[in-house]
Amino acid sequence: MRRSLPATIVVLIGLLLLVNFVVINPLVAGVAQGVLELVVVLAAGAAVLGGATLLVHHGGQLARTGGDRLGSGVLLAGMAAMLLAGFYPGSAGSADPAVRWLVAALLAPLIAALFAMLFVFLLAAMQRGMALRSRQMVVMLLAAAAAVILLLPLGGTLGAWLAGTSAWALAVPVGAVFRGLLIGVAIVAATYAARVLLAVGSADD
């Protein structure tokens, strides 16, 4: 029953948060609050580190010859513009109107344009996928065709039938598969958590 340090920390913090959930105690609540704040700080630190890594990587790429220097330049210029809007003296940070304008007028339309092309690329990928002549692809395409037909925006009796059938399909066969997957994942997660708590087998590593 030898526990490693990470497993011990996981067990202690897990138990603390569990106790805090079921027992009302100011001391336990305070400690749990502190742990949660630490997690938030760690997550924020990880995000800053990720940004810094991106900066170093593309800064280096820009300094070197070859590679996608234009792409790196655009990325760094975008980062600089956003940082400037969020950090100029008197800025309201991420809620500053300049940041919101950059997001609403530049970032959001660019992302929307990118995802709008997904329709075209998905159809092209479908064509290429079928060239492989795999049975799985045929099944997937037939299911996709059925889903599209059920979602056709038609009125009248036919439209009502399509809407009712698509609601049934979502609630019964798709819902059953989805919930089966979720229950399976939950069982695996619970088993793994129990193994960690009890320091059984490789979960302790």
Add this chain to the structure above:
Amino acid sequence: MIERVAARPWLWPAALLAVVAAALLLSDAAGSWLQVANPDPARATEVTAALDGLPDDAMVLVGMDPDLGTYPEIRATVRAALSELLERGARIAFVSYTPEGRAAAAAEVERLIAGGADAGRVLDLGFVAGAEAGLVLSVTQFGAAGASFPAAFADAAAGIAAFDMTLVVGGLDIGPRTWVEQVVTRVPDMPVLAVVPTFLQPEVAPYLRTGQLAGLLATVRDGATFASGVGDGEAQPAALPMLAGMLVALGVIGRALYVVRRPDATPGRREPDEQA
């Protein structure tokens, strides 16, 4: 027979168009051959009933964490819901727990203010790091200790528990399931509405049946029903372009399936089981 069909690649799209045209012509819909809204208004009615239960000058939190890829599917519904909340005199505050959600929230706040919404009734609480941990912390606190908020949102400092309702705009990372697990268990009396893309409907629907969600709009049809119900016709997706896009998709799928049947199709790489 198969060879004859295979020799005419245009047959599938033509047959499809003929079937849809026949369905439209034979449809008994009086003047509405195309319709996005769901004929069954149950989901939209539940959401409207929950909104009817809001007190005057309600403070509503919008947990904005959609995926950028699927947000276009629910954008019209979200905008109709936001517009309806403001129309009913609610104060709305946006918060995000994912970077993607933050981008969508910033764009929506900017759109609302540029569209003439009273800036004093819209608050941007920004991004909270830490995902689930941040969400749990937000139950009792927004911002750093002692942080000040505009007078209309002074209570917001006390966290999610101080709000009259939450509208969760969900995605894969943070969605209604996370909110039910982390927030509803701690603040069971606060009604939570959810707007999610269709692929999340099977995951979220059980929470509607258990009463942990007060309302759920999870399909384009239900969103359109809600939007038309609250009189926000502008927010409804147009049926004709949608139908055109779907017919194109069906045509391409049919063409792709034709490739399989074509006798002289290049086989390319085969699956291992087929090689065996």
